[in-house]
Amino acid sequence: MNSVIDLLMNHRSIRKFKPEPLAPEQKKAILGAAQMASTSSNVQAYSIISVTDPLLKKELAEFAGNQAYVEQCGLFLVFCADLSRLRNVTENCGEIFHQNTESFLVASLDAALAAQNAAIAAESLGLGICYIGGIRNVPHKVSEALRLPELVYPVFGMCIGVPDQEPSLRPRLPMQAVVHENAYDTGAVLEGIQEYDETTRRYYRERTGGQTDLSWSRSMADKYRLPVRPHIKPFVESKGFKLD
Ligand SMILES: Cc1cc2nc3c(=O)[nH]c(=O)nc-3n(C[C@H](O)[C@H](O)[C@H](O)COP(=O)(O)O)c2cc1C
Known part of the structure; x- marks a missing residue:
C-alpha cells in the first residue's frame, strides 16, 4: 500500500545481531523519532537510558534472564516511566505534585509510545529490534545499575542493531x-x-x-496460570509511585 505500512507489516523481533555499533546519526535519528511520539498532555513522562558501556550491557543481559542479544546488539535502550521531572517542575512552581494510578499509567504509556517510535525508526533504517521485558525480572537491580532516581522505573529495554538472522513473521490473531x-x-x-x-x-x-x-491458548494458559512478576507492585511503590 505504501512503504510505511509495508515496513510495519514486515516486523519481526530480531534476537541475533552483528557485532556492529550504530552510526551516531542513526542513533540520533532513532532517539529523535522516539521523542516525537505522541505524549499525554505533552507531559513527556519518560526517560531513555542509552546503554553503551559493554560491562553494563553484560550485566543487564544477565538481569534479563541471560538474554545474550542484550549484550550483542549495537545499542541497548532502557525506556523508563519518569514522574520525577514532573514533580520537580510542579514543586518549583510552588505546587504539590499529586500522583496516582492515572499518572503511573500515563508515564508507562508515554514510555511505550516513545519506544515504538524508536522501533519503527530503527526498522526503517534496515536495523532490527527486540523489546526486553525481561529486565523487569529484577527491576530493583536494573534500577540500581542505571542509578534511576525516585519516581523513575524501567518499563522495558530494547535491543537495536544490524540483524544477523531473518526469522519468519509471527502470525497475529485474526x-x-x-x-x-x-x-x-x-x-x-x-x-x-x-x-x-x-x-x-x-x-x-x-x-x-x-x-x-503448541496452540496459542495453551501457551497463554501456561503463562498466566501463575501470577506474572508479582514483585512489580511493591517495586514501583518502593520507587515512590502511588497506585491509588
Ligand atoms: C513489552 C515487551 C516485552 C518483550 N520482552 C521480550 C523479552 O524479554 N525477550 C524477548 O526475546 N522478546 C521480548 N518481546 C518480544 C515479543 O516476544 C514479540 O514481540 C512477540 O512474540 C511477537 O513477535 P514479533 O515481534 O517477532 O512479531 C517483548 C515484546 C514486548 C512488546
Whole structure:
C-alpha cells in the first residue's frame, strides 16, 4: 500500500545481531523519532537510558534472564516511566505534585509510545529490534545499575542493531478477534481464537520441524496460570509511585 505500512507489516523481533555499533546519526535519528511520539498532555513522562558501556550491557543481559542479544546488539535502550521531572517542575512552581494510578499509567504509556517510535525508526533504517521485558525480572537491580532516581522505573529495554538472522513473521490473531465494529463481539473473539490456535500450532510445527505443537491458548494458559512478576507492585511503590 505504501512503504510505511509495508515496513510495519514486515516486523519481526530480531534476537541475533552483528557485532556492529550504530552510526551516531542513526542513533540520533532513532532517539529523535522516539521523542516525537505522541505524549499525554505533552507531559513527556519518560526517560531513555542509552546503554553503551559493554560491562553494563553484560550485566543487564544477565538481569534479563541471560538474554545474550542484550549484550550483542549495537545499542541497548532502557525506556523508563519518569514522574520525577514532573514533580520537580510542579514543586518549583510552588505546587504539590499529586500522583496516582492515572499518572503511573500515563508515564508507562508515554514510555511505550516513545519506544515504538524508536522501533519503527530503527526498522526503517534496515536495523532490527527486540523489546526486553525481561529486565523487569529484577527491576530493583536494573534500577540500581542505571542509578534511576525516585519516581523513575524501567518499563522495558530494547535491543537495536544490524540483524544477523531473518526469522519468519509471527502470525497475529485474526482481525475479527481484535477489532470490533461499534460493539464488542465475544462470539467473533471465540471463533477467532479457535482459528488462531490452529495457525499457531502450524507456525510452531514449521519453525521446529514438527518438534513443537503448541496452540496459542495453551501457551497463554501456561503463562498466566501463575501470577506474572508479582514483585512489580511493591517495586514501583518502593520507587515512590502511588497506585491509588
Ligand atoms: C513489552 C515487551 C516485552 C518483550 N520482552 C521480550 C523479552 O524479554 N525477550 C524477548 O526475546 N522478546 C521480548 N518481546 C518480544 C515479543 O516476544 C514479540 O514481540 C512477540 O512474540 C511477537 O513477535 P514479533 O515481534 O517477532 O512479531 C517483548 C515484546 C514486548 C512488546
